Amino acid sequence: xxxxxxxxxxxxxxxxxxxxxxxxEYGLYNTLSSIIGIIAILELGFTSxxxxxxxxxxxxxxYDKLKSFNTLFTTIFTIIACITLILGLLCSFNLKLIYHxxxxxxxxxxxxxxxxxxxxxxxxxxxxxxxxxxxxxxQRFIFSKVLGLINTLLTVLLNIICLILGYGVxxxxxxxxxxxxxSRLIHIYYSTKKLxxxxxxxxKNIEKGLFKKVFNFSGLIAINIFVDKVNAGLDAIILxxxxxxxxxxxxxxxxxxNTMNTNFSTAISGIFTSHIHELVNSYEMDSKEQRKxxxxxxxxxxxxxxxxxxxxxSGVIIFGxxxxxxxxxxxxxxAYYVALLLIVxxxxxxxxxVGIEIQRAENRHHYRSYIYGVMALINxxxxxxxxxxxxxxxxxxxxxxxxxxxxxxxxxxxxxxxINIDMIYFWKNILRxxxxxxxxxxxxxxxxxxxxxxxxxKLIAGIAVYSLIYCVFVxxxxxxxxxxxxxxxxxxxxFKKAKV
Numbered sequence: 001x002x003x004x005x006x007x008x009x010x011x012x013x014x015x016x017x018x019x020x021x022x023x024x025e026y027g028l029y030n031t032l033s034s035i036i037g038i039i040a041i042l043e044l045g046f047t048s049x050x051x052x053x054x055x056x057x058x059x060x061x062x063y064d065k066l067k068s069f070n071t072l073f074t075t076i077f078t079i080i081a082c083i084t085l086i087l088g089l090l091c092s093f094n095l096k097l098i099y100h101x102x103x104x105x106x107x108x109x110x111x112x113x114x115x116x117x118x119x120x121x122x123x124x125x126x127x128x129x130x131x132x133x134x135x136x137x138x139q140r141f142i143f144s145k146v147l148g149l150i151n152t153l154l155t156v157l158l159n160i161i162c163l164i165l166g167y168g169v170x171x172x173x174x175x176x177x178x179x180x181x182x183s184r185l186i187h188i189y190y191s192t193k194k195l196x197x198x199x200x201x202x203x204k205n206i207e208k209g210l211f212k213k214v215f216n217f218s219g220l221i222a223i224n225i226f227v228d229k230v231n232a233g234l235d236a237i238i239l240x241x242x243x244x245x246x247x248x249x250x251x252x253x254x255x256x257x258n259t260m261n262t263n264f265s266t267a268i269s270g271i272f273t274s275h276i277h278e279l280v281n282s283y284e285m286d287s288k289e290q291r292k293x294x295x296x297x298x299x300x301x302x303x304x305x306x307x308x309x310x311x312x313x314s315g316v317i318i319f320g321x322x323x324x325x326x327x328x329x330x331x332x333x334x335a336y337y338v339a340l341l342l343i344v345x346x347x348x349x350x351x352x353x354v355g356i357e358i359q360r361a362e363n364r365h366h367y368r369s370y371i372y373g374v375m376a377l378i379n380x381x382x383x384x385x386x387x388x389x390x391x392x393x394x395x396x397x398x399x400x401x402x403x404x405x406x407x408x409x410x411x412x413x414x415x416x417x418x419i420n421i422d423m424i425y426f427w428k429n430i431l432r433x434x435x436x437x438x439x440x441x442x443x444x445x446x447x448x449x450x451x452x453x454x455x456x457x458k459l460i461a462g463i464a465v466y467s468l469i470y471c472v473f474v475x476x477x478x479x480x481x482x483x484x485x486x487x488x489x490x491x492x493x494x495f496k497k498a499k500v
Contacts, residue, residue, distance in 0.1 A: 010260055013156050015327045017172075018253070020163045023331055027249030028107055029114075029169040031240035035098075036118045038237070039087050047133055054137040065207055067200035072211060074130045074199065081126035088119020099241050107245060114173045121177040124184060131187035134197050140190075147186060155179050234376065235395040238383050243391050251392035253328045254338025257320070261312050261343050265305050265350035276354065280361035286420050295422040298354060298415075299429050304483060305351040306430055310437055311470050313343055318444040319463055322453045334392050341396035349407040351430070355415055367414045375406035436477030440470040 018026050050073060057066040091098065092115040095108055103111060135144060155175060162171025191197040235255070239248040279297060283290035316323075321336045328335060359365040379402040386394030416423040444466045453459050475484065 009152065009156055010256060011327070013159070014256060015329070016160070017163065018249075018328050021168050023249040024107070024245045025169050025249075027240070027245035027247065027252060028103070028111060029172065030252040030255075031236050031245060031248045032111055032115050032118060034234075034236035034240075035091055035115065036088070036122060039084055039091075039119070040122065047129060050130075050133040050137065054134075064200065064205070067198045068202075068206045070130060070134070070197065071199045071201050071203070072206050073133070076211075077126050077129045081123040084126055085119050085123040088115060088122065092116045092119065103240070103245065110170060114170060117173045117177050121173075121180045124177075125180055128184040128188065131184065131191045131197070134191045134195060135187060138195050140195070143190065147183065151179055151183055234379055235383055235399060238380075238387055239392060239395055242384065242387050247387075247391045250332055250335050251338055251395060253324060253332050253335035254342060254392070254396065257316065257324075257335075257339040258342040258346060261309070261316075261346065262350060264308055264312065265353060276357045276361050280358065285362070291420045291422060294358060294420055295425055298352070298358070298421050299426045300482065301354045302351045302426060303429055303433060303480075304486070305353075306347070306433055307474060307478065307483070309347045309350055310434075311467065311474075313347055314437070314441050314444060314470070315463060315466065316340065316343055318441075318448055318466065319453075319459065322459050326456050326459060337393045338396040341393070341400040345400050345403040345408065349403065349411070352407070352411070352415070355411075355419065355421070358421070359419060362419065364419060367418060368411070371406050371410050371414070375402045378402045378405065433474075433478040436474045436479075437470070440466065440473050443469050 021029070053069055054066065057063065057069065092112050095103065095111055095115070132144070158175040158178070159172050162168075162175060165171070167174075235251060236248055239251050276297075279293055280290070283293060316339055320339055321333075324332055324335050324339070356365070356368065359368055379398050381398075382401055383395040383398030386397050388394070390397065412423050412427075415421045447462050447466060451458070451462060453462055475487075479487075
């Protein structure tokens with residue numbers, strides 16, 4: 001539900017925002033969001049450790065220790081919040097040093113205020129992190145989902161009002177700050193009044209060596225977060241620095257399509273987290289039995305993800321140019337090439353993202369950290385060089401090369417040699433699936449060649465026809481019985497609910 005809403009909002013709200021604020025302001029907003037995203041690495045993976053230690057103390061009935069742990073956790077994040085605010089303010093007052101001639105004088109003034117507000121919002125979020133973590137530890141998923149849904153809808157509504165009134169992206173930043181404060185106040189009330197969250201501020205009662213244990217557990221996760229944040233925000237910052245906010249806006253449109261594509265894949269893999277840990281722990285490490293079961297599971301999920309990713313990717317290749325024209329408007333032609341350079345190679349990590357949790361379950365996620373660190377460096381160097389003469393496309397090309405090298409080659413070798421997964425078996429299965437996708441892709445190209453798309457209705461009709469052809473051929477030539485049964489069961493459940 002949340003993912004569907006997120007995609008729907010991106011498809012409907014984003015084009016309205018782009019047309020209202022303009023290419024430069026949209027680029028400015030995304031550039032500053034990238035700075036905040038990189039500052040967010042200060043989270044350091046500590047939130048991942050809360051559930052682990054909460055479960056441990058509850059299981060051992062050590063509620064006094066849990067109170068002390070809550071205090072330690074809050075103290076850590078209060079310090080992080082202060083550092084975040086200081087870094088945000090430093091960036092705010094030194095934007096000319098960071099971006100040189102990338103902004104106009106008016107953009108520098110606006111960016112300074114926006115970045116200060118974003119930094120305040122993030123620091124408030126960090127200082128109150130304990131409260132949503134505590135709610136999550138109690139598995140109050142309905143409360144969290146409903147609150148998240150309300151926050152999303154309220155944010156969009158207030159943003160639209162701000163845009164109508166002419167407040168632009170500055171209004172959007174203020175709305176974000178207000179929603180953050182409101183959401184955290186609700187979390188504070190719910191966790192303290194309904195779930196009886198308690199603290200023990202006698203620091204002498206904190207378990208000796210607890211911080212070291214938490215830090216050691218979170219360390220490698222922190223490296224992963226750091227690299228992911230850098231890779232996600234690097235291109236926008238580079239473009240803002242060397243090419244200006246208008247070019248950054250073009251890149252943001254192509255990147256938005258890639259983000260929606262990524263959300264579909266992670267929604268599938270995210271439901272298998274606990275099952276992955278069970279699989280890894282049920283067999284002797286690096287045994288033949290473990291390799292067999294992990295390979296089969298890795299392949300099973302990867303095949304399902306590939307069926308969806310191939311449809312989206314081929315759809316972007318065939319209809320992406322017209323879609324961007326109707327979605328974002330004129331002046332974003334290069335966003336099509338940005339989207340292709342991000343989405344096409346991105347299929348590789350997306351159909352293998354259950355491997356991330358397998359690495360964590362095997363306590364071998366340091367491989368990904370190191371490889372992605374090198375990937376970030378490659379991306380940085382190539383993107384700075386290429387953006388000088390290819391603008392947004394140059395940055396996307398740098399990311400494309402880094403993804404192919406890191407994910408397409410090195411990580412696949414790591415999976416095969418170190419993570420105990422037979423990648424030859426995996427890729428044989430994936431290649432077999434492409435048989436049913438050849439004819440649909442040819443049909444899609446013919447649709448584009450002989451079917452003039454000059455309206456949104458015709459675009460939707462073309463996408464619908466292509467999707468239908470794709471589904472029919474994939475059903476008969478790409479899907480196995482397990483995958484067909486998943487579809488049949490889903491359709492059966494829909495019909496049962498409809499009858500009720």
